[in-house]
Amino acid sequence: DVKVTQSSRYLVKRTGEKVFLECVQDMDHENMFWYRQDPGLGLRLIYFSYDVKMKEKGDIPEGYSVSREKKERFSLILESASTNQTSMYLCASFGTEQGSYEQYFGPGTRLTVT
Amino acid sequence: GQNIDQPTEMTATEGAIVQINCTYQTSGFNGLFWYQQHAGEAPTFLSYNVLDGLEEKGRFSSFLSRSKGYSYLLLKELQMKDSASYLCAVRGSYIPTFGRGTSLIVHP
Numbered sequence: 231d232v233k234v235t236q237s238s239r240y241l242v243k244r245t246g247e248k249v250f251l252e253c254v255q256d257m258d259h260e261n262m263f264w265y266r267q268d269p270g271l272g273l274r275l276i277y278f279s280y281d282v283k284m285k286e287k288g289d290i291p292e293g294y295s296v297s298r299e300k301k302e303r304f305s306l307i308l309e310s311a312s313t314n315q316t317s318m319y320l321c322a323s324f325g326t327e328q329g330s331y332e333q334y335f336g337p338g339t340r341l342t343v344t
Numbered sequence: 345g346q347n348i349d350q351p352t353e354m355t356a357t358e359g360a361i362v363q364i365n366c367t368y369q370t371s372g373f374n375g376l377f378w379y380q381q382h383a384g385e386a387p388t389f390l391s392y393n394v395l396d397g398l399e400e401k402g403r404f405s406s407f408l409s410r411s412k413g414y415s416y417l418l419l420k421e422l423q424m425k426d427s428a429s430y431l432c433a434v435r436g437s438y439i440p441t442f443g444r445g446t447s448l449i450v451h452p
Contacts, residue, residue: 263440270444272442272443272445273387273431273433273442275439275441280438288439320386320387324440331392331394332389332392333377333433334389335386335389336386337385337386338385338386
């Protein structure tokens with residue numbers, strides 16, 4: 231019953247490192263999202279993609295980039311990790327299933343930048 | 345812009361009924377989601393409302409009034425495992441935008 235998977239549950243990186251977070255969905259959804267979730271701030275959209283090679287900035291794109299080379303895979307890249315990027319990162323895909331809209335989240339990656 | 349409001353925290357007793365409200369002001373409307381999120385876990389999809397009215401799924405029901413910019417999630421026969429955060433998210437134009445969530449504490 232796997233729908234959305236993320237490459238790591240926990241990750242510890244040093245300041246300045248390049249970080250890759252991978253997300254894969256098996257529902258053939260066109261729309262995929264990257265959010266970060268911080269206490270008291272809720273879920274904030276970093277980037278989203280509505281098709282292969284298409285991407286749009288969300289509310290907080292600074293310090294991040296994304297890549298979508300295949301429909302099922304959406305990657306989030308931290309070019310030079312900083313301590314304020316310590317957070318829970320959630321990937322989601324969105325589409326229709328049997329005529330109704332659904333959005334599924336991956337299990338999340340808790341990233342710590344030291 | 346988008347503005348979504350939910351109460352920060354609610355408490356209820358096991359076996360009771362609780363209603364979690366969500367009000368929104370968005371440019372456009374294409375649907376409203378409810379999610380459940382346990383601590384340390386990802387959100388789990390509960391419901392999606394596009395049309396006015398009540399939709400029931402077992403112990404959980406979701407209501408929408410588009411003219412009032414208002415929705416609620418109704419949880420019946422509360423169980424201890426229902427202690428979680430409940431997130432309301434609105435698709436204004438295309439992308440779901442989330443409220444900050446309501447932390448529900450169920451006590452015996």
